[in-house]
Amino acid sequence: MHTLCVTSGKGGVGKTTLSINLGIAIARTGRRVLMLDGDLGLANLNVMLGIIPKLTIHDVVRGHKTLSEIVMKTDYGIDLIAGASGIAELANLGETERQNVMRDLEGLGGYDVLIIDTGAGIGDNVVRFVLAADDALIVTTPHPTSLTDAYGIIKTVLAEEAKPLKLLVNCATSANDARRIASRLTGVTDKFMHGSLECIGYVPVDPLIEKSILAQKPHLILNPRSASAQRINEAAMRLIKHDNNLKSSLGRFLRKLIGH
Ligand SMILES: Nc1ncnc2c1ncn2[C@@H]1O[C@H](COP(=O)(O)OP(=O)(O)OP(=O)(O)O)[C@@H](O)[C@H]1O
Numbered sequence: 001m002h003t004l005c006v007t008s009g010k011g012g013v014g015k016t017t018l019s020i021n022l023g024i025a026i027a028r029t030g031r032r033v034l035m036l037d038g039d040l041g042l043a044n045l046n047v048m049l050g051i052i053p054k055l056t057i058h059d060v061v062r063g064h065k066t067l068s069e070i071v072m073k074t075d076y077g078i079d080l081i082a083g084a085s086g087i088a089e090l091a092n093l094g095e096t097e098r099q100n101v102m103r104d105l106e107g108l109g110g111y112d113v114l115i116i117d118t119g120a121g122i123g124d125n126v127v128r129f130v131l132a133a134d135d136a137l138i139v140t141t142p143h144p145t146s147l148t149d150a151y152g153i154i155k156t157v158l159a160e161e162a163k164p165l166k167l168l169v170n171c172a173t174s175a176n177d178a179r180r181i182a183s184r185l186t187g188v189t190d191k192f193m194h195g196s197l198e199c200i201g202y203v204p205v206d207p208l209i210e211k212s213i214l215a216q217k218p219h220l221i222l223n224p225r226s227a228s229a230q231r232i233n234e235a236a237m238r239l240i241k242h243d244n245n246l247k248s249s250l251g252r253f254l255r256k257l258i259g260h
């Protein structure tokens with residue numbers, strides 16, 4: 001299984017929107033996709049998908065449910081685990097709770113890709129998610145504050161581990177615009193941080209994306225032929241290009257996250 005963590009420095013740059021739509025694009029290749037809402041503040045994934053979770057990771061930590069019992073199916077070929085407060089608890093488990101989570105790790109097989117949508121910022125939990133995942137996708141917009149904050153999270157992650165990072169430029173006005181933005185960040189990471197940052201594409205501003213959120217239905221489902229949907233699709237294909245080589249598992253990811 002391929003684990004992918006979607007994150008950003010600044011909030012509101014499109015992580016949740018892109019996570020869902022990248023997930024749908026990947027599911028269309030026949031891969032089984034599981035989405036995990038790793039946002040500690042507002043749980044947004046389920047809102048954008050128009051579903052109300054009855055159970056979250058909290059119920060697994062408490063030992064009331066197994067991971068496979070809290071998975072929700074959607075109509076779009078992707079499954080979802082709601083995080084809520086349980087996500088913060090994962091990082092701070094007592095021995096009984098740890099055993100509750102570990103016990104059913106292996107019971108949740110069959111997925112090819114796990115996408116974790118995180119909150120913004122350099123908080124401990126976000127960095128832990130990034131480090132535990134195979135791949136980290138940094139989302140930024142061309143806005144200077146978003147770029148500065150993207151630089152901040154890249155620097156923090158690379159200070160912990162020299163892992164290859166991926167970049168997606170959201171709300172770019174053109175391919176040229178995106179290239180310019182990407183080269184500013186990759187220039188810095190290559191020169192000073194010995195990390196690698198691969199730009200996997202860009203997504204233009206599209207009012208249909210905002211509309212799809214109001215409709216609580218994914219953009220790729222409502223507007224599959226729009227230019228922005230095509231750019232999302234291309235980025236998704238670049239993300240999964242080499243994922244057949246990955247021998248990761250949900251168990252491995254959670255073990256790294258929990259720290260045992
Ligand atoms: N390419 C785009 N074109 C137009 N609107 C967009 C685009 N990408 C995102 N948006 C809008 O930006 C808003 C924020 O998006 P989203 O909630 O996905 O960001 P986020 O990074 O997950 O935010 P948070 O940091 O709060 O979790 C949404 O209302 C969404 O419709």
Ligand SMILES: [Mg+2]
Pocket residue numbers: 015016017039044117118119
């Ligand atoms: Mg979000």
